[in-house]
Amino acid sequence: MTDRTPNDRQPLVEPAPCPRPQRRQILLGASLAGLLQACGGGGGGGEAPVPPPSPTPAPPAPTPPAPTPPAPTPPAPTPPAPSPGSAPFWASYGGNAQHQAQTRIATQPLQRIVWSTPVDLAPPYRAGGFLLIHYGTPVISGGNTVLVPVKTTSAGDFEVQARKASDGSLLWTLKSDYLLPASSWTPSWNIGLDIKGRLFAPAAGGRLLIRDGVDSASGTVQTLAFYGNASFEADSASYRDKLRINTPLTLDGQGTVFFGFTTKAGAPGGLKGGIVRMAADGQALWKSAAELSGDAAMFQTAMNAAPALSLDEKTLYIAVNSDPAISSMQTGYLLALDASTLTLKAKQRLINPATDLPARLSDSATASPTVGPDGDVFYGVLENTRTDHNGRGWLLHFNADLSQLKTPGSFGWDDTPSIVPAGAVPSYAGASSYLLLVKYNNYYGIGSGDGQNKMAVLDPQASQTDPINASVTVMKEVLTIVGPTADADTPGGVREWCVNTAVIDVKGQSALVNNEDGVLYRWDFVNNRFSESVKLNAGIGQAYTPTVAGPDGLVYSINGAQLHAVGR
Template identity: 50%
Template sequence: MKNTQPNNLNETEIDSKLVNLKNQRRSKLLFTSVLTLCAAAIVVACGGSGSSSAPSNGGSTGGTNPGGGTSTGTGNGNTTVVGPPWLSFGGNPQHEAVTTVATQSFGKIAWQTPVDLAPQYSSQGYLLVHYGSPVITAKNTVILPVKTSAGLSYRFEARDGATGDLIWSETSDYVMPSHRWTPTYNVTIAPNNKVYAAGAGGKVLYRDDADAKNGTTKSIVFYGDTAYNANKTALDAAIIINTPITADVNNNVYFGFTATPGNPAGLVSGVARIGSDGKTSWVSTAAITGNTNISKVATNSAIAVSRDGKTIYVVANNNFLANTRQTGSLLALDSGTLALKSSVQLIDPLEKGPANVSDDSTASPLVGPDGDVYIGVLEKSYGTHNARGWLLHFNADLSQSKTPGSFGWDDTPSIVPASIVPSYKGASTYLLMVKYNNYERAGSGDGMNQIAIIDPHTEETDKLSTVKVMKEVLTMLGPTPDPAVPGGFIEWCVNTAAVDPFTKSVIVNSEDGNLYRWDLTTNKLTEKIRLTSGLGESYTPTAVGPDGKVYAINNAVVFAVGK
């Protein structure tokens, strides 16, 4: 719905402002980073291409090739279970981002490899690309989405978590949706160890065994192979999977897609399901909501699944158009039939109007242990909350809006068991870990960029407005002064952060080029390891392997940190 407020910035202006929040301070930071790089011999160059201890793709061919080319590497394929897997963005279908194995100490960078072979930087050195989360099998196979060219071509590759050696690689024919910030290309592992990735024309590529070196890559089209094969060229351009794929505990998968009007298959943008039995279905978001302003699933926003598996939560918005504000709703759909169970419009709690549900964001629904649902949005009018947005909060059937959080922009909160925060004396059984930046050139932001632990069931008055928000339990200021913002600190660089209950800590990435461990018992940063010389970039995830290695992305490279 077009924003009619005369004092509201249009979408292009908002994008420029959001970029400038970082870019206006980057020239000094990048100069400092170059000096740091040269002096300390950092392992990744400022150009972002990096180097890898893993070998390049092998030349032997394995399996069929619907995506464009399968390669096997020197790795043998993993056969022994090591520990619990990390299946998706946020680790599981609820996106909790809680590891069930203790993380290793930050002893060294065990291995590293690029996730972008042709990173495209802005004129001021900013990297406007959202990179997909590493996913890791129980046998310690790390599967990575990799951008292979400036033209947005992709592959997904499997590497041995112990060594980084390449096990297999598959080229995808996926066509990335056109957008100002490069959207996310993700891979997902189902509990049955099938790995899924998007292909062109709405088809889904998959391998039955994510660990097998010589496995076969197959494909399935949610609207039917016959319809796709009859008009392949036209449908490759018209139908685009625009969200990460989510798998539930019963091995059903879900995703959003966009469809160009008048396409040969007669599809309308919406939600698709591929059952564990191979049966497929889809629904149009506009049709099931009866709202023509809800035209598609929000780009980059991963569908979440309720804890009982009966409901999926989908963020839907209107198409991106220049000079408009994207608005939207949170939908609860029946996980089997995709019928609409309930919906709620996403409203700015300060301005009392439609919040900005931006395709620039990767914010995805989080389902809490009690079934409550959380989703981050931007404010209705740019800058009214220092471009922090809001974390909206609902009960499971979306009939009740609850206390919001004071930050929501491009962030999916992580679950923090209350028992791992000794200083917490409240009644909640779980807390939330969120990014908590305070952007220095939006509203009255001061550049005091933080991360925070907040209580979703206790409220206090927001420090930036009159809104009652989730109470702060702990906060951690960025440790590195920002040379371009007097008194300010460089941003935390996460869109989902791994929580480790065993060490009572959070693993979090920073734009200063370091990976940090935030100890929740002492409220101190107790470990850090330098990954790069630092770079302004789109926010990135952290993940944990079954052996406790930590994975973080910085400057177009994924780093495996541990022993």
């Protein structure tokens, strides 16, 4: 599903299920001005046989929200595997600081919903039944406690619920006074775990809540403001109103946390939207997007775009973009910063490869940089006019120091690519040591989009002619697979793939992906087919959602404002 602003006629939001034509027309008349259908792919790969979804048992009734919690009483060449009970298993958005979204523990067979719990106690359904909100990813401790970010009221209040992976029972809750930044679609509220297993959660005024002992019913909680707690206390109303965290949290191997923030005019201390580095001892650095980019039009770290770290954790990659209230089309840069000092090392203006004009960096997307095992950096953007590429956008590709623009991928809209080891795809005979899993939707009704919505595995080191725009050379398709469920309202089309980051089961040589039809699928790379599936709901138009895996092999999927734990 895509979204457009009234002024620039181009998709801009991320949601998962795409609306059918009739539903799109309803949305076109709404303030979003243009959710268009989405998903489809170009190029090879055929429709694979799909097993019928496993019968869905009635999931246990979700545990009601608990009362206020008890009184507060790096890696190279690849990130190190966490040890049970200490370092996290799934630390943050995309799994780790490079957003590679891998598990090396085989996931359980997709046979049933083991347990389910709401991630939103007051889902903001819109006309036509759409749920246009980005939900934060659950994170999982080394002790297999599942930490779930939950919206608790229609006003946007939040809490973290800690649940046992075995049955979903509630261990504790931690309430936050976090306030959402403004956006056409509700932004995500994401949490993170550091190397010691401490929980970090955004709070109002750009502060962080930090809780120790996440596997225990009680733990010490502290609140830190990067600009100083005393400053917050001296002008708390202004900080709450004019300063808000607007990205997921990214943590390094030393317990340092990185996050973006946005500001309103007149923010205290002259603060301008940018990036924060807070060390494990609470000492912080911050710099504005305008200062770092050298461009006064840069307003903030891009909304929902998680910072990423290089494999040696010495370089921080962030996207910055312009103010949607000023520019009809948000544009921006990818920046490489010294991770210790936030000094600029390199920058690249993000460009549409089909037109050589600035690409769109929409506040409605959740695309975040991914760092590959060789240090290359991948980041998804939108085209500058919607018919250029059927609203698919592009996956831009750079070397580690951003000095070289490499072959782009043919899809980038609201997608963070996952890393697939080449050995997980037995049919692959190329030279690359890793491949990329991406959404590959071909949005019906935009340009030449035909609604043949696909997932794809791409080779970042090989190329082919783009299936949509023959003037552009793109990453080579290794595998593609068409969605299995026909869309009765889209002639010849299928329901949309609805993921923003998807977990790769390395041992199982597969990916776990959500679909607009309400089903969680296992895409088997060995036979290029959907080998397992579980029906989560009847299908709903919603913002794109993540899949996650735990140390016991359970798979977690957000669909219809519910977190589902799926396994045997």
